[in-house]
Amino acid sequence: MTTPEKGKGLAGVAGEPFAVELRGVTKRFGDVVAVDSLDLTVDENRFFALLGPSGCGKTTTLRMIGGFDEPTEGTIRLHGEDVTGRKPYARPVNTVFQSYALFPHLSIFENVAFGLRRQKVGDADVKRRVGETLELVQLTGMERRRPGQLSGGQQQRIALARALINHPKVLLLDEPLGALDLKLRKEMQIELKRIQNEVGITFIHVTHDQEEAMTMADSIAVMNAGHIERLGTPHEIYEDPQSSFVASFLGSSNLVEAAVVDLARGELAIGTRRVHVIPERVPAGAAQVKIGVRPEKLGVHSPGETTAVNTLMGTIADVSFIGVSTQYLVDTELGTSMAAVQQNTGGRRFSPGEQITLAWAPEHTFVVR
Amino acid sequence: MTDGTATRSAAAASAERRRRRVPYLLLLPGGLWLAFFYILPMLQLAGTSLKSGSFAGGYRFSWEFSNYGAGFSDFSAQFLRSIAYAGLATLITFVIAYPLAYFIAFRGGRYKNLLLVLVIMPFLFPFLLRTLAWKIILADDGFVVDTLKAIGLVSHNGRLLATGTAVVAGIAYNFLPFMTLPLYVSLEKIEPAMVEAAHDLYANPRTAFRKVTFPLSMPGVVAGTLLTLIPAAGDYVNAQLLGTPQQSMIGNVIQSRFLLVLDYPVAAALSFTLMLAILAMIIPYIRFTGTEDLVA
Amino acid sequence: MTTVAPAMRRRGRLAEGVRRHMITFYAVLALAYLMLPVAIVILFSFNDKNGKFNFVWSGFTLKYWKQAFEVPGLLEAFLRSLRIAVFSSFVATILGTLIALALIRYRYRGRAATNIFIFLPMATPEVVMGSSLLALFLTFKIQTGLTTIVIAHILFIISFVVVTVKARLAGFDRHLEEAAMDLYADEWTTFRKVTLPMIMPGVFAAFLLGFALSFDDFIITNFNSGQVVTFPLYIWGAARVGVPPQVNVFATGLFVIAVGLMGLSIWAQRRRS
Numbered sequence: 001m002t003t004p005e006k007g008k009g010l011a012g013v014a015g016e017p018f019a020v021e022l023r024g025v026t027k028r029f030g031d032v033v034a035v036d037s038l039d040l041t042v043d044e045n046r047f048f049a050l051l052g053p054s055g056c057g058k059t060t061t062l063r064m065i066g067g068f069d070e071p072t073e074g075t076i077r078l079h080g081e082d083v084t085g086r087k088p089y090a091r092p093v094n095t096v097f098q099s100y101a102l103f104p105h106l107s108i109f110e111n112v113a114f115g116l117r118r119q120k121v122g123d124a125d126v127k128r129r130v131g132e133t134l135e136l137v138q139l140t141g142m143e144r145r146r147p148g149q150l151s152g153g154q155q156q157r158i159a160l161a162r163a164l165i166n167h168p169k170v171l172l173l174d175e176p177l178g179a180l181d182l183k184l185r186k187e188m189q190i191e192l193k194r195i196q197n198e199v200g201i202t203f204i205h206v207t208h209d210q211e212e213a214m215t216m217a218d219s220i221a222v223m224n225a226g227h228i229e230r231l232g233t234p235h236e237i238y239e240d241p242q243s244s245f246v247a248s249f250l251g252s253s254n255l256v257e258a259a260v261v262d263l264a265r266g267e268l269a270i271g272t273r274r275v276h277v278i279p280e281r282v283p284a285g286a287a288q289v290k291i292g293v294r295p296e297k298l299g300v301h302s303p304g305e306t307t308a309v310n311t312l313m314g315t316i317a318d319v320s321f322i323g324v325s326t327q328y329l330v331d332t333e334l335g336t337s338m339a340a341v342q343q344n345t346g347g348r349r350f351s352p353g354e355q356i357t358l359a360w361a362p363e364h365t366f367v368v369r
Numbered sequence: 370m371t372d373g374t375a376t377r378s379a380a381a382a383s384a385e386r387r388r389r390r391v392p393y394l395l396l397l398p399g400g401l402w403l404a405f406f407y408i409l410p411m412l413q414l415a416g417t418s419l420k421s422g423s424f425a426g427g428y429r430f431s432w433e434f435s436n437y438g439a440g441f442s443d444f445s446a447q448f449l450r451s452i453a454y455a456g457l458a459t460l461i462t463f464v465i466a467y468p469l470a471y472f473i474a475f476r477g478g479r480y481k482n483l484l485l486v487l488v489i490m491p492f493l494f495p496f497l498l499r500t501l502a503w504k505i506i507l508a509d510d511g512f513v514v515d516t517l518k519a520i521g522l523v524s525h526n527g528r529l530l531a532t533g534t535a536v537v538a539g540i541a542y543n544f545l546p547f548m549t550l551p552l553y554v555s556l557e558k559i560e561p562a563m564v565e566a567a568h569d570l571y572a573n574p575r576t577a578f579r580k581v582t583f584p585l586s587m588p589g590v591v592a593g594t595l596l597t598l599i600p601a602a603g604d605y606v607n608a609q610l611l612g613t614p615q616q617s618m619i620g621n622v623i624q625s626r627f628l629l630v631l632d633y634p635v636a637a638a639l640s641f642t643l644m645l646a647i648l649a650m651i652i653p654y655i656r657f658t659g660t661e662d663l664v665a
Numbered sequence: 666m667t668t669v670a671p672a673m674r675r676r677g678r679l680a681e682g683v684r685r686h687m688i689t690f691y692a693v694l695a696l697a698y699l700m701l702p703v704a705i706v707i708l709f710s711f712n713d714k715n716g717k718f719n720f721v722w723s724g725f726t727l728k729y730w731k732q733a734f735e736v737p738g739l740l741e742a743f744l745r746s747l748r749i750a751v752f753s754s755f756v757a758t759i760l761g762t763l764i765a766l767a768l769i770r771y772r773y774r775g776r777a778a779t780n781i782f783i784f785l786p787m788a789t790p791e792v793v794m795g796s797s798l799l800a801l802f803l804t805f806k807i808q809t810g811l812t813t814i815v816i817a818h819i820l821f822i823i824s825f826v827v828v829t830v831k832a833r834l835a836g837f838d839r840h841l842e843e844a845a846m847d848l849y850a851d852e853w854t855t856f857r858k859v860t861l862p863m864i865m866p867g868v869f870a871a872f873l874l875g876f877a878l879s880f881d882d883f884i885i886t887n888f889n890s891g892q893v894v895t896f897p898l899y900i901w902g903a904a905r906v907g908v909p910p911q912v913n914v915f916a917t918g919l920f921v922i923a924v925g926l927m928g929l930s931i932w933a934q935r936r937r938s
Binding site for chain 3: 389391392393395396398399400402403406407409410411413414416417465466468469471472473476482484486487488490491492493494495496497498499501502503504505506508542545546595599600602603604605606610619620623624627628633636637640641643644647648651
């Protein structure tokens, strides 16, 4: 396994081939480049999220893995096997569609059994497996209903069951929770995670909802304009987004222009002030960068009451009470506004017009070009 | 690996070509039928309209444009009558159908489907029998004529049958469902919330109708008027059964020239003129009302 | 103010009430207008007519119902029309459904032209279509008869089929076909198991519409029938010498069967859901 065989893909962790491997995949629709020479590998048994705004190419990427669109260039491998150019029905993947795409003319039983029937599985087996799968999605007893008689959440589970029953090597989910209301969406997030743990197959989940991606996925690829901006665990990409696009797409952040003073010590200048960051986060060779701090990582203190490494002076411009927290809008000494969120845990509360000091730690500072 | 990619992309390209051919293959049988039995006959009609000769001696193609002049000068009255009757009947149909469609769409409630069935029910009876039934209804000593005489709308020795009124009434009746159904379809699509929004924005019921409901029902109005006007302009059954030769329309002339007089060139010239007149009317109408997607 | 307001409100409500009832009244009147000739046709199948013409009510009889099949040529014409209608509509439904599939499912060069091409026959008055076909048959010396009737009927039904099936296909979720392909159904199986069952109600409706159009067609048929007599042609021929009440019997019978089938399908639908 150390030397890749001809036609086989590169090996992933522990010598196993990647569950999904995209090499130089480009998709053009006429003049529009939807996906731009994308390289992506997903390990076995992962919950992987493709996250990005609409039109970023995430759904096209998913559709190419599923075989609904063919890449203009590049190769797609599933478990080391080149599947480029194969029809959807000849690929060991299944899809949960955004619209669910349940067949309205078939019963729930026949919907779930559809894939097995095509593979000529015997009646007894079909019956047993449909029963098991409906149990997995907790919809036992719905066999004889029609899709139209089910609620949105139930339809979603049936769409999931219909795909999972085939034991695909990879399950593709195209914004599967998009049509559900907030409460149901939260429930299904936990449910999907449970099911993924239980069946132990790779899920590739397309979503534009950063919170959803972070709740469920082991790793996330943030896409923008046809390529991947950042790939990593939810924690990594949140704490160190590395680009202003990723920083603003995942939660809010305060971005400030900064000049690199000392690369080795992680010392930067914002205005007349010196701030410190983790040196590895400063891109090599950059003179002018932006530094970012998440609002919840900014401490609000009375002037002189902090010993933090990084500080800025400012005036409270606006206060909003949100219940669990209070949000301050601060006019800083740099002439810019910054947002800071403080947990309501009994600390001092400030009013508009008060002079304050903003303070934060180097490890809570990220750097983007 | 490069070899594999090359053969694969060649295979993909041929699959793509095959896929591109599919819609044309689907169109082929029906398209051929339309080409052979619609386009070709139209060309034949145009060709026949330019022939000269006689039935006994045979007709020969000779760019005989005078057939058009002769046809139009001999039968201009029938032409104009066709347009007038068809226009009038379409107007009457519209006036009857719009409130009916509106009622079914907005007040029909759970009886909507039943009411629609009632609208299409006359279709389940032969067109000719329905028309003949009007002969009974409008008969000289029937209750309709008696009633109209009593209230003075028809003079003492007047009659309805064998008049233009009867022909127009017959046409209006026969094409009423053609008007009602498209109107219903477009009215049904209007969300009540849109009308409520108009009321919320200070429109009284009349203004709300004029500014919201009616414009939104425009596709139905266009479809309905076309579906009524076109067959009405070419109809000759109503004129034949409910009228006299004094009420004969261009359809009567075309059919008798073709089937009885056997004067094919003039008959073809009249028929072709009618087709062109219809197209000349409906193309600007569709353009003007901005409902081109009706065609698509 | 306090005295004026209720009065005004009352008057507004009255106007509203009148409007409300006026449209109901109007609709009832319009429906009555639609039903009147139908009622007459049914009624006059029971008319004990005097003389040749069946135009004046002269007493109730079941005579013509009992002698329904005893008019020479009528049953033959009726059955001939049924056969023509079934066959023409069947062929036109297949041709038209294929066109509708191409129009909805594919983006190809010439789509707009196809749409116009489909619209044209519907924008053609029947006399023009009938006479142009006759011009074709005359030019190529084709004897008019059963074949030419069927050719003409298929032609004018196709467009209506395309429009009807297209309306049904328009709301069709493309993802349904992708889902089937994702679940190991190849193109043909996908068409058979998903596309076809989904469009079937539209196709069936198109077939029924085509049947009705063909069965009732007089004008186009009259140009291309030769010596063949269909049900409408029989009525046309009889109109001059007096339509036998048996024609009304046939029409009423067909109507009762159609309404019965409609009721049955509604009942079946209710029971299923």
